[in-house]
Protein backbone atom coordinates (compact mmCIF):
# COMPACT_ATOMS: atom_id res chain seq x y z
CA UNK A 1 0.00 0.00 0.00
CA UNK A 2 1.36 3.38 -0.96
CA UNK A 3 0.98 6.24 1.48
CA UNK A 4 1.62 9.90 0.91
CA UNK A 5 4.68 11.33 2.61
CA UNK A 6 4.21 13.64 5.55
CA UNK A 7 5.23 17.06 4.23
CA UNK A 8 8.09 19.01 5.77
CA UNK A 9 7.61 22.22 7.78
CA UNK A 10 10.00 24.73 9.31
CA UNK A 11 11.53 24.14 12.73
CA UNK A 12 10.42 27.70 13.57
CA UNK A 13 12.17 29.98 16.03
CA UNK A 14 11.05 28.37 19.30
CA UNK A 15 12.53 24.90 19.30
CA UNK A 16 13.91 25.04 22.84
CA UNK A 17 11.91 22.49 24.69
CA UNK A 18 12.58 19.08 23.45
CA UNK A 19 15.37 19.60 21.03
CA UNK A 20 17.80 20.82 23.65
CA UNK A 21 17.31 17.58 25.57
CA UNK A 22 18.75 15.73 22.61
CA UNK A 23 21.64 18.18 22.10
CA UNK A 24 25.04 16.59 21.75
CA UNK A 25 27.71 19.13 21.07
CA UNK A 26 30.35 16.79 22.45
CA UNK A 27 30.19 13.55 20.55
CA UNK A 28 33.22 11.65 21.75
CA UNK A 29 33.64 10.80 25.42
CA UNK A 30 37.13 10.00 26.72
CA UNK A 31 38.44 6.74 25.36
CA UNK A 32 36.95 7.06 21.88
CA UNK A 33 39.65 6.43 19.29
CA UNK A 34 40.74 9.01 16.77
CA UNK A 35 42.02 12.52 16.24
CA UNK A 36 40.12 15.02 18.41
CA UNK A 37 38.71 17.88 16.35
CA UNK A 38 36.64 20.99 17.01
CA UNK A 39 34.11 22.16 14.44
CA UNK A 40 32.62 25.65 14.17
CA UNK A 41 29.81 25.87 11.64
CA UNK A 42 28.42 29.34 11.04
CA UNK A 43 25.06 29.93 9.41
CA UNK A 44 24.37 32.87 7.08
CA UNK A 45 21.41 34.18 5.11
CA UNK A 46 21.44 35.23 1.46
CA UNK A 47 22.98 38.59 2.38
CA UNK A 48 25.69 36.99 4.48
CA UNK A 49 24.14 38.07 7.78
CA UNK A 50 24.36 35.56 10.57
CA UNK A 51 21.42 33.31 11.44
CA UNK A 52 21.31 33.12 15.25
CA UNK A 53 18.20 30.90 15.50
CA UNK A 54 19.20 27.85 13.49
CA UNK A 55 19.71 24.23 14.49
CA UNK A 56 22.58 22.24 13.00
CA UNK A 57 22.93 18.48 13.20
CA UNK A 58 25.87 16.35 12.22
CA UNK A 59 26.12 12.64 11.46
CA UNK A 60 29.45 10.93 10.96
CA UNK A 61 31.39 7.69 10.94
CA UNK A 62 33.89 6.97 13.71
CA UNK A 63 37.63 7.17 13.15
CA UNK A 64 37.63 3.68 11.67
CA UNK A 65 35.15 4.74 9.02
CA UNK A 66 32.30 2.78 10.58
CA UNK A 67 28.80 4.16 11.04
CA UNK A 68 27.07 3.14 14.26
CA UNK A 69 24.03 1.77 12.46
CA UNK A 70 22.74 -1.72 11.62
CA UNK A 71 22.91 -1.06 7.87
CA UNK A 72 26.68 -0.64 8.09
CA UNK A 73 27.52 -4.34 8.26
CA UNK A 74 31.26 -4.09 7.67
CA UNK A 75 33.57 -5.74 10.12
CA UNK A 76 35.11 -2.58 11.56
CA UNK A 77 35.24 -1.53 15.21
CA UNK A 78 32.53 0.48 16.91
CA UNK A 79 33.60 2.77 19.73
CA UNK A 80 31.79 2.54 23.06
CA UNK A 81 29.83 5.72 23.69
CA UNK A 82 30.24 7.14 20.19
CA UNK A 83 27.08 7.31 18.13
CA UNK A 84 28.23 9.94 15.65
CA UNK A 85 25.27 12.29 16.06
CA UNK A 86 25.53 15.91 17.14
CA UNK A 87 23.04 18.73 17.46
CA UNK A 88 23.59 22.32 18.47
CA UNK A 89 21.74 25.60 18.07
CA UNK A 90 23.52 28.52 16.46
CA UNK A 91 24.53 31.12 19.04
CA UNK A 92 24.24 34.92 19.00
CA UNK A 93 27.12 34.95 16.48
CA UNK A 94 25.41 32.37 14.27
CA UNK A 95 27.87 29.62 15.18
CA UNK A 96 27.24 26.02 16.23
CA UNK A 97 30.23 24.23 17.75
CA UNK A 98 30.96 20.52 18.04
CA UNK A 99 33.77 18.55 19.63
CA UNK A 100 34.24 15.16 18.02
CA UNK A 101 36.79 12.88 16.37
CA UNK A 102 37.76 13.05 12.73
CA UNK A 103 35.71 10.50 10.78
CA UNK A 104 37.44 7.78 8.81
CA UNK A 105 36.81 7.31 5.11
CA UNK A 106 33.75 5.34 4.03
CA UNK A 107 33.20 3.43 0.80
CA UNK A 108 31.40 4.63 -2.29
CA UNK A 109 28.82 2.22 -3.76
CA UNK A 110 30.51 2.11 -7.17
CA UNK A 111 33.88 1.35 -5.58
CA UNK A 112 36.68 3.26 -3.91
CA UNK A 113 36.54 5.48 -0.86
CA UNK A 114 34.95 8.83 -0.17
CA UNK A 115 37.13 11.49 1.41
CA UNK A 116 36.53 11.94 5.14
CA UNK A 117 33.34 13.94 5.66
CA UNK A 118 30.66 14.90 8.15
CA UNK A 119 27.01 14.92 7.03
CA UNK A 120 25.18 18.09 8.04
CA UNK A 121 21.47 18.96 8.39
CA UNK A 122 20.38 22.59 8.58
CA UNK A 123 17.12 23.76 10.14
CA UNK A 124 15.95 27.31 10.84
CA UNK A 125 12.98 29.63 10.87
CA UNK A 126 12.32 30.38 7.20
CA UNK A 127 13.79 27.05 6.12
CA UNK A 128 10.85 24.88 5.04
CA UNK A 129 12.79 21.72 4.23
CA UNK A 130 15.78 20.18 5.96
CA UNK A 131 18.84 21.30 3.99
CA UNK A 132 21.54 18.63 3.73
CA UNK A 133 25.18 19.37 3.08
CA UNK A 134 28.63 17.96 3.90
CA UNK A 135 31.76 19.11 5.64
CA UNK A 136 35.11 18.01 4.19
CA UNK A 137 38.57 18.80 5.57
CA UNK A 138 40.94 21.12 3.71
CA UNK A 139 44.14 19.44 2.62
CA UNK A 140 42.80 15.92 3.06
CA UNK A 141 43.86 12.94 1.05
CA UNK A 142 41.15 11.97 -1.37
CA UNK A 143 39.48 15.35 -1.87
CA UNK A 144 40.45 15.44 -5.54
CA UNK A 145 39.02 11.97 -6.14
CA UNK A 146 35.95 12.25 -3.94
CA UNK A 147 32.95 11.04 -5.95
CA UNK A 148 30.56 13.47 -4.27
CA UNK A 149 32.75 16.56 -4.67
CA UNK A 150 33.14 15.54 -8.30
CA UNK A 151 29.37 15.79 -8.75
CA UNK A 152 29.66 19.48 -7.86
CA UNK A 153 30.79 22.17 -10.29
CA UNK A 154 34.43 22.97 -9.45
CA UNK A 155 33.84 26.62 -8.52
CA UNK A 156 31.40 25.63 -5.77
CA UNK A 157 33.33 22.77 -4.15
CA UNK A 158 35.07 25.10 -1.70
CA UNK A 159 31.69 25.74 -0.01
CA UNK A 160 31.94 22.21 1.39
CA UNK A 161 35.53 22.35 2.66
CA UNK A 162 36.24 23.41 6.23
CA UNK A 163 39.46 25.31 6.93
CA UNK A 164 41.53 25.17 10.07
CA UNK A 165 42.32 28.33 11.99
CA UNK A 166 45.42 29.06 14.09
CA UNK A 167 43.84 27.40 17.11
CA UNK A 168 43.17 24.23 15.19
CA UNK A 169 39.39 24.73 14.96
CA UNK A 170 37.78 23.67 11.68
CA UNK A 171 35.50 26.42 10.34
CA UNK A 172 32.79 26.00 7.75
CA UNK A 173 30.51 28.90 6.85
CA UNK A 174 27.13 27.67 5.59
CA UNK A 175 25.37 30.17 3.35
CA UNK A 176 21.68 29.48 2.82
CA UNK A 177 21.76 31.43 -0.45
CA UNK A 178 23.32 34.42 -2.15
CA UNK A 179 26.67 34.72 -3.94
CA UNK A 180 28.42 32.32 -1.52
CA UNK A 181 25.55 29.81 -1.50
CA UNK A 182 26.57 26.48 -0.01
CA UNK A 183 26.08 23.35 -2.08
CA UNK A 184 23.10 21.47 -0.71
CA UNK A 185 22.36 17.89 -1.63
CA UNK A 186 19.16 16.11 -2.53
CA UNK A 187 19.73 13.08 -0.33
CA UNK B 188 27.12 -3.82 -0.67
CA UNK B 189 23.50 -4.86 -0.44
CA UNK B 190 22.17 -1.95 1.53
CA UNK B 191 18.86 -0.59 0.36
CA UNK B 192 18.43 3.00 -0.70
CA UNK B 193 15.51 5.37 -0.06
CA UNK B 194 13.05 6.55 -2.67
CA UNK B 195 13.13 10.18 -3.80
CA UNK B 196 9.95 12.09 -2.98
CA UNK B 197 7.80 12.71 -6.04
CA UNK B 198 6.93 16.32 -6.87
CA UNK B 199 4.24 18.11 -4.90
CA UNK B 200 4.70 16.48 -1.50
CA UNK B 201 6.98 18.98 0.25
CA UNK B 202 6.96 22.77 0.23
CA UNK B 203 9.35 24.64 -2.04
CA UNK B 204 12.33 26.14 -0.22
CA UNK B 205 11.21 29.61 -1.22
CA UNK B 206 7.56 30.53 -0.63
CA UNK B 207 7.27 34.29 -0.75
CA UNK B 208 4.08 34.53 1.32
CA UNK B 209 6.17 33.18 4.22
CA UNK B 210 8.41 36.19 4.40
CA UNK B 211 11.43 34.60 6.08
CA UNK B 212 11.98 32.24 3.17
CA UNK B 213 13.41 34.50 0.42
CA UNK B 214 16.38 35.47 2.60
CA UNK B 215 16.99 31.95 3.79
CA UNK B 216 16.55 29.70 0.79
CA UNK B 217 19.01 28.40 -1.78
CA UNK B 218 18.65 29.71 -5.31
CA UNK B 219 20.39 26.79 -6.96
CA UNK B 220 18.94 23.29 -7.28
CA UNK B 221 20.20 20.70 -4.82
CA UNK B 222 22.81 18.29 -6.20
CA UNK B 223 21.26 14.83 -6.39
CA UNK B 224 23.34 12.47 -4.29
CA UNK B 225 23.38 8.72 -4.98
CA UNK B 226 22.93 6.93 -1.66
CA UNK B 227 26.04 5.67 0.06
CA UNK B 228 26.44 4.50 3.64
CA UNK B 229 26.46 8.17 4.67
CA UNK B 230 22.83 8.59 3.60
CA UNK B 231 21.33 5.19 4.43
CA UNK B 232 22.65 5.21 7.98
CA UNK B 233 21.60 7.80 10.53
CA UNK B 234 21.21 8.45 14.24
CA UNK B 235 18.88 5.96 15.94
CA UNK B 236 19.59 7.44 19.37
CA UNK B 237 19.06 4.08 21.03
CA UNK B 238 21.31 5.09 23.91
CA UNK B 239 19.20 8.15 24.62
CA UNK B 240 17.61 7.71 28.05
CA UNK B 241 14.01 8.87 28.05
CA UNK B 242 12.48 9.50 31.40
CA UNK B 243 9.02 8.00 31.83
CA UNK B 244 7.21 11.33 31.92
CA UNK B 245 8.67 12.78 28.78
CA UNK B 246 5.64 11.72 26.73
CA UNK B 247 3.21 13.33 29.17
CA UNK B 248 3.53 17.10 28.94
CA UNK B 249 0.90 17.55 31.66
CA UNK B 250 2.97 15.86 34.35
CA UNK B 251 6.39 17.44 33.97
CA UNK B 252 5.90 20.18 36.54
CA UNK B 253 4.53 20.62 40.05
CA UNK B 254 0.89 20.71 38.97
CA UNK B 255 -1.20 20.21 35.86
CA UNK B 256 -1.05 22.92 33.21
CA UNK B 257 -4.14 24.92 32.30
CA UNK B 258 -5.88 24.06 29.06
CA UNK B 259 -7.73 21.28 27.34
CA UNK B 260 -6.02 17.93 27.98
CA UNK B 261 -5.60 15.90 24.79
CA UNK B 262 -4.09 12.63 23.63
CA UNK B 263 -2.02 12.81 20.43
CA UNK B 264 -1.09 9.45 19.03
CA UNK B 265 -0.40 7.65 15.78
CA UNK B 266 2.09 5.51 13.96
CA UNK B 267 5.38 6.22 12.24
CA UNK B 268 5.23 4.40 8.90
CA UNK B 269 7.05 4.37 5.60
CA UNK B 270 5.45 4.91 2.21
CA UNK B 271 4.76 1.20 1.91
CA UNK B 272 2.81 1.21 5.15
CA UNK B 273 5.57 -0.59 7.05
CA UNK B 274 6.16 0.41 10.64
CA UNK B 275 9.26 2.43 11.47
CA UNK B 276 9.95 0.79 14.83
CA UNK B 277 11.70 2.45 17.76
CA UNK B 278 11.86 5.82 16.02
CA UNK B 279 12.57 8.73 18.33
CA UNK B 280 9.71 11.26 18.16
CA UNK B 281 10.21 14.74 19.61
CA UNK B 282 7.49 17.38 19.95
CA UNK B 283 7.33 20.97 21.16
CA UNK B 284 4.48 23.44 21.35
CA UNK B 285 3.16 26.60 22.99
CA UNK B 286 0.81 26.59 25.96
CA UNK B 287 -2.98 26.88 25.91
CA UNK B 288 -2.70 30.67 25.75
CA UNK B 289 -0.47 30.60 22.68
CA UNK B 290 2.86 31.36 24.41
CA UNK B 291 6.07 29.36 24.16
CA UNK B 292 8.26 28.75 27.16
CA UNK B 293 11.09 30.41 25.26
CA UNK B 294 12.89 33.70 25.90
CA UNK B 295 12.36 34.78 22.28
CA UNK B 296 8.56 34.58 22.51
CA UNK B 297 7.30 38.03 23.49
CA UNK B 298 3.62 37.43 22.69
CA UNK B 299 1.44 39.21 25.24
CA UNK B 300 -0.12 36.06 26.66
CA UNK B 301 0.55 34.39 30.01
CA UNK B 302 3.23 31.81 30.58
CA UNK B 303 2.03 28.76 32.47
CA UNK B 304 4.55 27.74 35.13
CA UNK B 305 3.21 24.20 34.83
CA UNK B 306 3.79 23.87 31.12
CA UNK B 307 7.17 23.57 29.47
CA UNK B 308 5.95 22.30 26.11
CA UNK B 309 8.57 19.73 25.18
CA UNK B 310 8.09 15.97 24.90
CA UNK B 311 9.88 12.93 23.58
CA UNK B 312 8.99 9.31 23.13
CA UNK B 313 10.19 6.28 21.25
CA UNK B 314 7.82 4.55 18.87
CA UNK B 315 7.09 0.91 19.72
CA UNK B 316 7.76 -2.12 17.52
CA UNK B 317 4.70 -1.27 15.39
CA UNK B 318 5.73 2.37 15.03
CA UNK B 319 3.07 3.47 17.52
CA UNK B 320 3.59 6.55 19.65
CA UNK B 321 1.43 8.45 22.15
CA UNK B 322 1.66 11.79 23.92
CA UNK B 323 -0.58 13.41 26.53
CA UNK B 324 -0.52 17.19 26.35
CA UNK B 325 -2.81 20.21 26.30
CA UNK B 326 -4.23 21.76 23.17
CA UNK B 327 -1.90 24.58 22.08
CA UNK B 328 -3.37 28.02 21.45
CA UNK B 329 -3.18 30.04 18.26
CA UNK B 330 -0.61 32.85 18.38
CA UNK B 331 0.12 35.99 16.38
CA UNK B 332 3.33 36.42 14.41
CA UNK B 333 4.71 39.30 12.42
CA UNK B 334 4.71 37.76 8.95
CA UNK B 335 1.97 40.10 7.68
CA UNK B 336 -0.79 42.27 9.10
CA UNK B 337 -2.92 40.33 11.60
CA UNK B 338 -1.06 37.06 11.00
CA UNK B 339 -1.95 34.16 13.32
CA UNK B 340 -0.48 30.69 13.39
CA UNK B 341 -3.13 27.99 13.57
CA UNK B 342 -2.78 25.78 16.65
CA UNK B 343 0.02 23.32 15.95
CA UNK B 344 2.47 20.90 17.51
CA UNK B 345 6.01 20.70 16.10
CA UNK B 346 7.26 17.17 15.38
CA UNK B 347 10.84 15.98 14.83
CA UNK B 348 11.45 12.54 13.34
CA UNK B 349 14.67 10.71 12.75
CA UNK B 350 13.50 7.52 11.10
CA UNK B 351 16.12 4.94 10.13
CA UNK B 352 18.55 7.05 8.09
CA UNK B 353 20.12 10.45 7.46
CA UNK B 354 17.95 10.42 4.33
CA UNK B 355 14.73 10.17 6.37
CA UNK B 356 15.43 12.99 8.83
CA UNK B 357 12.48 15.34 8.96
CA UNK B 358 10.81 18.10 10.94
CA UNK B 359 7.13 18.95 10.50
CA UNK B 360 4.10 20.45 12.23
CA UNK B 361 0.78 18.84 13.15
CA UNK B 362 -2.40 20.90 12.89
CA UNK B 363 -5.93 20.35 14.17
CA UNK B 364 -8.71 19.35 11.77
CA UNK B 365 -10.69 22.08 10.04
CA UNK B 366 -8.99 24.93 11.88
CA UNK B 367 -10.28 28.11 10.19
CA UNK B 368 -6.82 29.70 10.50
CA UNK B 369 -5.29 27.11 8.15
CA UNK B 370 -6.74 29.00 5.17
CA UNK B 371 -4.68 32.06 6.13
CA UNK B 372 -1.40 30.42 7.20
CA UNK B 373 1.45 30.65 4.67
CA UNK B 374 3.51 27.98 6.45
CA UNK B 375 0.73 25.41 6.12
CA UNK B 376 -0.10 26.64 2.62
CA UNK B 377 3.53 26.39 1.49
CA UNK B 378 2.80 22.67 1.06
CA UNK B 379 1.01 21.97 -2.22
CA UNK B 380 -2.69 21.24 -2.07
CA UNK B 381 -3.33 17.51 -1.94
CA UNK B 382 -0.38 17.01 0.43
CA UNK B 383 -0.92 19.75 3.02
CA UNK B 384 -4.08 18.06 4.28
CA UNK B 385 -1.86 15.25 5.64
CA UNK B 386 -0.62 17.71 8.25
CA UNK B 387 -4.07 17.82 9.86
CA UNK B 388 -4.54 15.27 12.62
CA UNK B 389 -7.82 13.35 12.66
CA UNK B 390 -10.20 13.70 15.56
CA UNK B 391 -10.29 10.19 17.03
CA UNK B 392 -13.41 9.53 19.07
CA UNK B 393 -12.46 5.87 19.61
CA UNK B 394 -9.28 6.84 21.41
CA UNK B 395 -10.78 9.48 23.67
CA UNK B 396 -10.79 8.69 27.37
CA UNK B 397 -14.25 9.33 28.84
CA UNK B 398 -14.29 11.94 31.59
CA UNK B 399 -10.63 12.70 30.88
CA UNK B 400 -9.35 13.68 27.41
CA UNK B 401 -10.19 13.97 23.72
CA UNK B 402 -7.87 12.28 21.23
CA UNK B 403 -6.28 13.11 17.88
CA UNK B 404 -4.55 10.72 15.55
CA UNK B 405 -1.53 11.80 13.50
CA UNK B 406 0.21 9.16 11.42
CA UNK B 407 3.61 10.15 10.09
CA UNK B 408 4.85 8.74 6.79
CA UNK B 409 8.59 8.75 6.07
CA UNK B 410 10.37 7.77 2.85
CA UNK B 411 10.14 4.16 1.76
CA UNK B 412 13.03 2.02 0.60
CA UNK B 413 13.80 1.15 -2.97
CA UNK B 414 12.94 -2.40 -3.86
CA UNK B 415 16.19 -3.11 -5.66
CA UNK B 416 19.47 -3.22 -3.78
CA UNK B 417 22.19 -0.87 -4.93
CA UNK B 418 25.16 -2.26 -6.81
Ligand SMILES: [Fe+2]
Pocket residue numbers: 012014340343345
Ligand atom coordinates in the same frame (compact mmCIF):
# COMPACT_ATOMS: atom_id res chain seq x y z
FE1 LIG C 1 5.20 27.09 16.51
